[in-house]
Amino acid sequence: MAVDALQQEWDPRLKALIGDASPRASERLAALALRAIDPAVRHATTTQLAHLTAADRADVATMCRDRLTALLRAVQKGERTVPVADLEDFARASAEAMCRDYLRRTRPALAKLANRVRLIATRGVGIVGWTTPKGQPVLGLPAWTDQLPLEAPFPWHGRVKDWWGKGHAAVDGPALTPTVVRVLELAGAPVPSEAVAAVIFEVTGSADTGPRVDASPEGDEPELAVLDAGVGPDHLAIARRYLERAWKELIAMPPQMRASLLLSLRDHHGSALLPVFHCAGVTPLRLVAEALGMKADETAAIWAHLPWDDKAIGRRLGLTGLQVLNARTVARSRLLKHMALGDRE
Amino acid sequence: MTAADHLSLEQVRAYVRGALHPSTLVATDDHLEACAACRAALARESDASFGAEAFGRALAAPEARPESPHASFELLRGAVDGTLSSIDRQWVEAHVRLCMMCAEELTDLERFATVLPVRPAAAAPSASVAADAGTPPPVSSHDVLRPARPRLPRLDEGDEPPARYGETAPPTLPIWIKLAAGASLVAILQLWAC
Numbered sequence: 318m319a320v321d322a323l324q325q326e327w328d329p330r331l332k333a334l335i336g337d338a339s340p341r342a343s344e345r346l347a348a349l350a351l352r353a354i355d356p357a358v359r360h361a362t363t364t365q366l367a368h369l370t371a372a373d374r375a376d377v378a379t380m381c382r383d384r385l386t387a388l389l390r391a392v393q394k395g396e397r398t399v400p401v402a403d404l405e406d407f408a409r410a411s412a413e414a415m416c417r418d419y420l421r422r423t424r425p426a427l428a429k430l431a432n433r434v435r436l437i438a439t440r441g442v443g444i445v446g447w448t449t450p451k452g453q454p455v456l457g458l459p460a461w462t463d464q465l466p467l468e469a470p471f472p473w474h475g476r477v478k479d480w481w482g483k484g485h486a487a488v489d490g491p492a493l494t495p496t497v498v499r500v501l502e503l504a505g506a507p508v509p510s511e512a513v514a515a516v517i518f519e520v521t522g523s524a525d526t527g528p529r530v531d532a533s534p535e536g537d538e539p540e541l542a543v544l545d546a547g548v549g550p551d552h553l554a555i556a557r558r559y560l561e562r563a564w565k566e567l568i569a570m571p572p573q574m575r576a577s578l579l580l581s582l583r584d585h586h587g588s589a590l591l592p593v594f595h596c597a598g599v600t601p602l603r604l605v606a607e608a609l610g611m612k613a614d615e616t617a618a619i620w621a622h623l624p625w626d627d628k629a630i631g632r633r634l635g636l637t638g639l640q641v642l643n644a645r646t647v648a649r650s651r652l653l654k655h656m657a658l659g660d661r662e
Numbered sequence: 663m664t665a666a667d668h669l670s671l672e673q674v675r676a677y678v679r680g681a682l683h684p685s686t687l688v689a690t691d692d693h694l695e696a697c698a699a700c701r702a703a704l705a706r707e708s709d710a711s712f713g714a715e716a717f718g719r720a721l722a723a724p725e726a727r728p729e730s731p732h733a734s735f736e737l738l739r740g741a742v743d744g745t746l747s748s749i750d751r752q753w754v755e756a757h758v759r760l761c762m763m764c765a766e767e768l769t770d771l772e773r774f775a776t777v778l779p780v781r782p783a784a785a786a787p788s789a790s791v792a793a794d795a796g797t798p799p800p801v802s803s804h805d806v807l808r809p810a811r812p813r814l815p816r817l818d819e820g821d822e823p824p825a826r827y828g829e830t831a832p833p834t835l836p837i838w839i840k841l842a843a844g845a846s847l848v849a850i851l852q853l854w855a856c
Binding site for chain 2: 409411417422493552583592598617
């Protein structure tokens with residue numbers, strides 16, 4: 318198997334930053350932020366948060382820029398091990414995801430309504446939902462699926478009460494379906510699902526309940542499990558016990574979760590970490606192969622080509638790249654928690 | 663290779679560096695499994711503490727991911743409909759245990775789903791219609807978050823004309839009431855004729 322097909326490379330501009338602490342590197346980082354991050358953030362906040370005030374959009378843009386710039390700094394310090402292949406793509410996708418999460422967090426009632434509206438379109442009640450080539454979920458009547466969706470400013474902008482008239486509207490329950498139908502009939506064209514939810518929200522005079530706490534597993538990982546074996550006389554025994562415990566936890570995981578983590582494990586230089594287990598004498602190669610659902614010969618053949626990127630792992634496991642990423646996230650989180658619990662016992 | 667034929671230092675070092683040819687890697691590994699002396703040599707050459715610390719750091723390092731760490735609508739919908747693959751189900755289950763936002767949205771969708779017909783929409787006429795309306799892939803019964811709810815009748819099914827969305831269909835009487843009413847009417851007419 319070709320090495321190129323298995324390993325994602327760093328964007329050359331980021332690769333040049335790794336481990337470079339010189340003042341010139343800081344200048345390059347600032348220039349990168351300006352060229353790659355700023356346009357992506359501006360585009361995401363303009364398209365996704367068009368209905369917010371300029372001040373709110375500016376706040377979100379600052380948050381996006383800060384997070385992405387922090388990522389560049391982490392890359393520079395060698396603290397990110399999974400390569401970013403294209404900085405512009407990464408910044409655009411990150412900024413869009415941050416905008417969506419911002420809306421979900423700050424407007425929970427509207428976010429729930431948007432979900433309900435999209436669920437209706439999956440139930441064969443005369444409304445269909447689809448995703449545009451730009452990745453925007455839209456709703457419409459079945460005959461409209463070849464039409465372009467409406468874009469902001471929408472026909473009801475600034476005159477929602479007049480536009481809606483006297484019809485009944487509801488944000489929940491069985492009456493939500495006819496409400497969505499009426500929005501679409503009045504609009505006369507496909508409408509982005511977020512906009513459908515927003516206009517129903519406005520028509521019904523609904524108010525949101527205030528921001529929610531963003532509690533994602535990403536920020537909830539205990540650090541107790543990170544080994545510091547020190548340099549004492551028994552540091553090798555401590556390290557070996559740590560790896561034995563980790564291996565035992567890995568073996569207990571569902572196979573796809575385990576393989577998603579093990580095949581991608583790498584240190585901050587990008588070198589595979591899976592060989593750590595057999596080099597430390599924790600487990601023979603045959604059992605490593607078994608844990609990966611492979612034959613020993615097959616594992617030996619891929620050994621020099623590890624770590625794999627998510628697409629390669631996905632091809633092997635029959636998963637998408639995002640499923641691999643999610644499986645690895647759960648695997649890491651679970652392993653860290655179990656190891657931390659073990660430390661406390 | 664037998665236990666008596668010990669590995670050379672170069673072979674041990676090549677094993678640690680991952681520089682052995684795949685054809686010799688498995689045999690070398692088998693030998694190490696059987697030979698305590700070579701395992702001791704391996705322990706001297708490979709610094710387990712370095713590997714363990716690197717492993718721990720890699721595990722704890724947050725990943726740079728452009729995707730939202732939260733559950734998308736498609737995943738929440740799949741959880742509600744019981745159509746998630748095993749790997750997605752594991753992820754959603756783990757995520758909603760930790761994320762109040764996604765847990766609340768999932769609960770809300772589950773509640774709302776009970777007022778909707780269950781059957782997913784038939785494929786829309788255009789090929790561009792994607793995930794929202796598409797029929798979910800079939801999954802085995804052990805592969806779902808919960809058993810799919812029994813299919814409810816569609817609004818446009820049956821003998822009666824379909825109600826418009828949200829309109830209440832006119833009430834229909836059971837057949838035995840209609841028969842009884844008919845029989846009563848015939849009896850009244852017969853009495854009247856007499």
